[in-house]
């Protein structure tokens with residue numbers, strides 16, 4: 001560190017510098033990772049509770065770092081969002097998911113639909129619809145095989161703008177899901193006006209059912225409320241047989257979680273979950 005005038009000032013200045021240097025290095029790392037194609041998608045199955053058939057798969061990004069190994073999204077998505085790199089990364093994710101979906105279709109496999117997570121920075125840009133329609137035509141994936149997952153916070157950020165954009169996306173034929181439901185503060189009156197088809201109950205509510213009667217009540221209320229809005233309800237983070245049985249009893253439509261499988265590389269998902277499409 002450079003010599004500074006005052007002792008205290010020096011301490012703070014160099015601490016700040018170290019922090020911002022670390023950030024700059026990580027950012028550069030992320031940028032390089034995009035260029036070197038170090039990201040990959042894993043896919044987790046979503047199953048219909050009634051009959052256990054595959055409803056969809058969720059694409060979840062991982063960073064295959066040459067030195068540090070597999071890095072999970074929670075340790076780089078926030079930085080990608082702050083730095084704006086989420087836009088090129090998000091575009092890569094959309095393109096890779098669409099390419100994979102098209103490849104499965106060509107192979108005659110039934111995957112339901114591929115769900116992709118979209119961050120608020122991608123929605124706020126305003127060119128998501130154009131980018132997406134370019135990707136769909138490039139890859140040849142019909143829009144009905146794609147779902148976009150947006151959190152409550154993402155849509156509540158700029159409600160008016162989000163509404164227009166969601167209608168544009170829905171008009172293209174992609175399905176829209178509310179992700180992590182229950183963790184934000186969206187108003188039902190507002191959600192009712194949006195073209196969502198699915199609601200995913202956050203796994204914090206699922207974790208302690210059936211033991212925690214509060215969480216059972218909340219989950220039950222979300223399911224009833226979602227159904228009254230015509231939404232398909234997905235429970236996230238289903239890990240136990242007891243959770244599965246209760247969710248079925250409560251009328252939940254779809255479940256996702258370690259009880260069934262973890263997110264898997266495309267090839268493993270294919271072997272374990274994909275069946276030939278009916279002719």
Ligand code: C2E
Nearest residue numbers: 060061072073074093117118119237238239256257258263
């Ligand atoms: P999310 O969208 O809520 O995704 C579900 C997360 O829960 C995944 O973590 C998944 O592996 C994990 N999970 C699934 N089943 C269970 C379970 O039974 N128990 C527990 N404890 N966890 C379960 P993952 O893959 O680490 O992703 C974390 C978050 O990173 C995602 O949460 C999402 O917000 C974000 N993310 C992942 N991929 C992308 C992406 O391509 N774009 C954007 N913008 N965000 C992404």
Ligand code: CA
Nearest residue numbers: 058117149179
């Ligand atoms: Ca999600």
Ligand code: CA
Nearest residue numbers: 179180200236
């Ligand atoms: Ca979620």
Ligand code: CA
Nearest residue numbers: 179180202203
């Ligand atoms: Ca989450």
